[in-house]
Amino acid sequence: MNFAFSDDELAFLQDFQDYLAQEQLRPDAPVIFAPWRETDSWLVDSAERRGFMKRLAQAGYIGMSWDKQYGGQERPGIYDYLLNEELSSKGAPIIGKGVGCIGKTIIGHGSDKLKQAFLPQILAADIEFALGYSEPGAGSDLASLRLRAERRGNEWVLNGQKMWTTSAHFADWYWVAARTDPEAPKHKGISVFLVPMDHVGLTIVEIETMGDHRTNEVFFDNVNIPSEYLVGQENAGWQYVCEALDYERFAIYTVGPLLQRFEALVELVKLTRRNGKPLVEDQVVRSCVAEFACEVETAKMLQRRVIAKATKGDVPTVEAAMFKLYSTQLGRRIANCALDWLGPLGLLKSGAPFAPFDGKWEMSDRATVVDTIGGGASEIQKNIIARRGLGLMIGA
Ligand SMILES: Cc1cc2nc3c(=O)[nH]c(=O)nc-3n(C[C@H](O)[C@H](O)[C@H](O)COP(=O)(O)OP(=O)(O)OC[C@H]3O[C@@H](n4cnc5c(N)ncnc54)[C@H](O)[C@@H]3O)c2cc1C
Incomplete structure (x- = not known):
């Protein structure tokens, strides 16, 4: 299987990275770009976040895969995915709910009146859903x-x-x-x-x-x-809900936050001392980090399988369930390991005196639990893999 991106896709990525590099020079950038934050900034409202989304819209990054008659560019969905992967890896808000789940359903099934009322506002990032x-x-x-x-x-x-x-x-x-x-x-x-x-x-x-x-x-x-x-x-409505969930699987589940969490764990190992010795000298810690490195790479490949199937026009239900199950549980284990290695101080919350890494791992340990529930709990992902992937139907 060839997971490489095409020249056009790579050129798009480079342009978008340049665009984000300019955005990161703005005075409000620390509010928008926060790679260490556990909670995605699209979950909280702020004038800075709304301004960022509006600039993204003005630069033509919203609605890229929509039909031209609705103001889109008719680019394949892979561009939405590349955009979101880049945004999430920088801790910036991702696109999806309005332009993907809702906009695409209105384009596919909505009346002319709904199209006229909502599509221009979604394209301009004027409304939140x-x-x-x-x-x-x-x-x-x-x-x-x-x-x-x-x-x-x-x-x-x-x-x-x-x-x-x-x-x-x-x-x-x-x-x-x-x-x-x-x-x-x-x-x-x-x-x-x-x-x-x-x-x-x-x-x-x-x-x-x-x-x-x-x-x-x-x-x-x-x-x-x-x-x-x-x-x-x-x-x-059930058909519309399922179609919107398919889009979510494709464009919204990014691997960036997991990669960042792993990089932060490597930093932790480099910078932390336990019992008077650098953590990096501990054989158990080294072996554990090396295993995580392989598992993070596996998560990346599982996600590429979702993308590969979706770009062929197939619905990647089983692949998406595998990626969600594996990556969210891996995120949980990484956070849990970090807390073990930090010892009791690791439980101090952000802002507390002596909290290592300003409480990042205490927060990460809590946030990664939520990841295993939202968008379909782990048990449900396992049911999908068992039933649809392996044909293990109960009562068959
Ligand atoms: C932070 C957060 C944000 C969310 N945002 C939204 C939102 O914006 N909009 C929205 O509509 N929803 C949202 N959700 C809801 C989310 O989709 C549901 O929480 C999720 O689908 C699980 O449903 P539930 O909470 O009712 O748990 P239940 O369905 O009651 O599940 C409880 C437990 O039983 C297990 N279980 C259930 N059925 C089975 C089964 N058949 N086999 C094996 N185990 C099973 C589950 O895995 C879980 O562990 C959000 C959830 C969270 C946590």
Whole structure:
């Protein structure tokens, strides 16, 4: 298998690296580029982050794979992936939710009115979205979602609850999957809606996660929206949700943060002393780091398999499950090892006096747990590999 990038792709990468090098000279760069931060900066709102995204849009980096008639450049999806890999490796916010998951679904299935209303704003990075899929009792088994949408004349009225909605507290629009036909089989009675995030009847309640990542519960109390905010066909929402998840697997899961974490671990070994001796002289530590080096390379190759399959037009479900499972669990083990090697001081939080590496590893140990849950828990990835990859169907 040839994983090499083409000349065009490499030239694009070089241009984008040059662009980012200029961005890194700006006075607000430390807020945007933070490779040691565990929580991606797209998860918090700031004027600097919004400004960065707007400049990215003006420079033509948003919507590269969209059709030209919608303002895109019709470049293959690999360019979105290269862009995100470069952004994430510098600790900058990545693109995807608006331009990928939502924009592509509106292009594929939305009415002309939705296209006119949303696509230019997405291309210009003028609006932020939150994704409302999960609910209490509907996370891994997403098709069991119960938030109800009932048609009343020219409106839809939404009642129920969403869970774990990241960025609900600052997004402008809410992309919501709701049950429109409770009698139909569960995959067939779901529709997708766009709801203004400041709509009367929506209540947003903060949930702090152990990874310092704020997410939210959102309650719907008679939220009535015009019928034009139904996306595509009524009861076809499951298809749209699955298509958006395919995009997410391709462009949003980057390997950069894992590579950075490993590089930071190597730094830790070089700079730390235990029991009066440099850690680098400890044979067990050396052997462990060497094994991690091989495993990080394996993660990189697993991710390249996702890209290789997706660029051929196939859906890389099993490959993506392997990469997510392997890379998130490896990230967890690296963080855990670092804490072991730092000893008790390693548990001090960022800002505490004597916290080694300003508490990076204490934070990393918590954040890497969250990585194994969001976007599909590890057990679900294993189910996908067993069922779809190996044909191990239960009850077959
Ligand atoms: C920080 C964070 C941000 C998130 N952001 C969003 C967001 O913006 N929008 C959104 O819609 N969702 C979001 N999620 C939700 C995320 O997708 C779900 O948490 C995830 O899919 C797991 O669902 P759950 O929490 O309901 O756990 P459950 O599905 O209840 O799972 C609990 C445990 O049981 C295991 N399990 C479940 N089913 C099986 C099975 N069949 N076989 C074996 N084991 C199983 C799971 O692996 C897990 O360990 C976010 C989650 C987190 C943690």
